[in-house]
Amino acid sequence: MVFSGTLDIARHLDLASSMPSLKTEALEIPNVEMVAAFFEIDDGDMEGLLPPALHPTIPPTVQFFGMKVTEGPLGAFSFAQVRVGCRAGVRPRGYTTLCFCDSAEASTALSERWGFPVQPGEVIVQRNYDRVQLVAEADGRRVLSVELMDPLPINGGDVQYTASVNLAKASHDGDEKPWLVQVDPDYAVRRADRARPTLHLFDAEAWAAEGVIPVYPITGSYTVSDMTLPALRYLMDPAKNAFAGTVSL
């Protein structure tokens, strides 16, 4: 009896994006600075953090991502994302609870073309000599602050990011409803560092992640890469187990 998600997606529908089309073309963004920080979370309600299509890992995790983009087709922007680590069937994924972005143009693209639930906010991704910082603010209030202390260089090939799963309203074959949209960007990593993360602040409510309580740091990484946001390949019905509810586009 493997765990299954029990989240009522109505909780996240207000913040879910609306996608006018699922025919998204791939988009390459050069020189993306990316911060990722993973923490184990309290397992008290780990099923309740995920819709029924997904199931938690053991131990359950929260994943903080930050991105700084200085050039490319969407212009300069900074972006932060919170995900709950999970499985879709047997595949490793991260379920997005919410994102913040400081650019209207990028927010619209990420939301409408890849289904990211994006709200306006300020995001700082800063690599100093001795630390990497990821800070996010919304409505003038800090909602996330995480640091990677004393990062050490590692091989870029050792870094692996799993695909995001975003709840979005979209129409597929005339079926207009909330879907889980799988987004699996490709990264050509040119530089990578790794460090133990320290979490200074996480406002779970502001990230639509009530019940996510980080309890134990795992690892953080910082990379510089060329990122390709992909054409969409798969959708999942949030209410069905991924084995039964996955649709190929």
Added chain:
Amino acid sequence: MKFGVFYEISVPRPWGPETEHDVYHNCLEQVRLADELGFDQVWAVEHHFLEEYSHSSAPELFLTACAMQTKNIRVGHGIVVCVPEFNHPVRVAERAAVLDILSHGRLEMGTGRSATWTELGGFGANPDETKQTWDEFVRVLPKMWTQERFGYEGRSFSMPTRAILPKPYQKPHPPMWVAVTSPGTEIDAAERGLGALGLQFAGFAAQEQKVKDYRQRIQSCDPVGEFVNEQVATVNFLYCHEDKKTGIERGQGMTGAFNYLAAQLLPVREVHPSRSYPSLGLLPQVRSAVASPGGDDGAPEGLCIGDPDRIIEQIKQWESAGVDRINFLLNAMERIPQEQVLESLRLFAREVMPKFAEKTPVAVSGD
């Protein structure tokens, strides 16, 4: 070709007061039958914290029970996690020696280092260090077993000179193996003169090349023990039924359950980028094996499920890929009722094993 049975000891929820007891005793009953039927080895893994997937956290105790209830079957202690936060090397040497004595010299010693954050994180072990600590363990264990007294100054542990007791019953010491999941570990095994305890479930072509590389490299190895254990074992699933379709359907129920359980685990690679873990470990291999395109009968290549004829065909291909032994998982989440597991073992022994009666003796100890 030799055959063994392999235990993760998977315990399905809901967990009542009898669940773990029943699963353990089902496994023991299977081992007793396997011994009577002529299976050559029983292996039990060491895992911790892996809910439902594996409740085999004290395999040396399970294997002691196996040894006490059987006559001939060899007991495979493996893999033992060679990470000091899990096991001090002295305790590994001592426990193994006792098991070898109690089993009258039937111990096979498997070594490894764990591939999940679920386990390594639980013990506060540094994933970057596990390859080094494994290497250190496999070099000191034979010395602990063969030297009257042993002292050591090393990377992961040091100790003044002491007599590590008792000594194994097999002389100079039991055969040693290493679990092979990450790419290149078969070469690590060969360089040290260790048996390759493969944890791949399918894919003949990839395995054939690994076996070739292993056989070639071991010819010039510098063995960590007193002798070279040149053997290649692989793990597979077994469900054998007179009716092919029934055998495949029930077998796939078991492999699917195993696959889904494995997916819950958190591989090191997913959360901790490290040169030490270039692959996700067991999970993607299981997934690809179980999900790989099947033949006309719908069963994935290499999996030993179906009727005797299909299983014979699969084993012949493993044999031609250079594998010496296959160790079988017999169940997952108790998906197959115990009577059917036992019947599958009997049918396999009756119809399949005779086709692979020993042609060339495989070395099983150092003498």
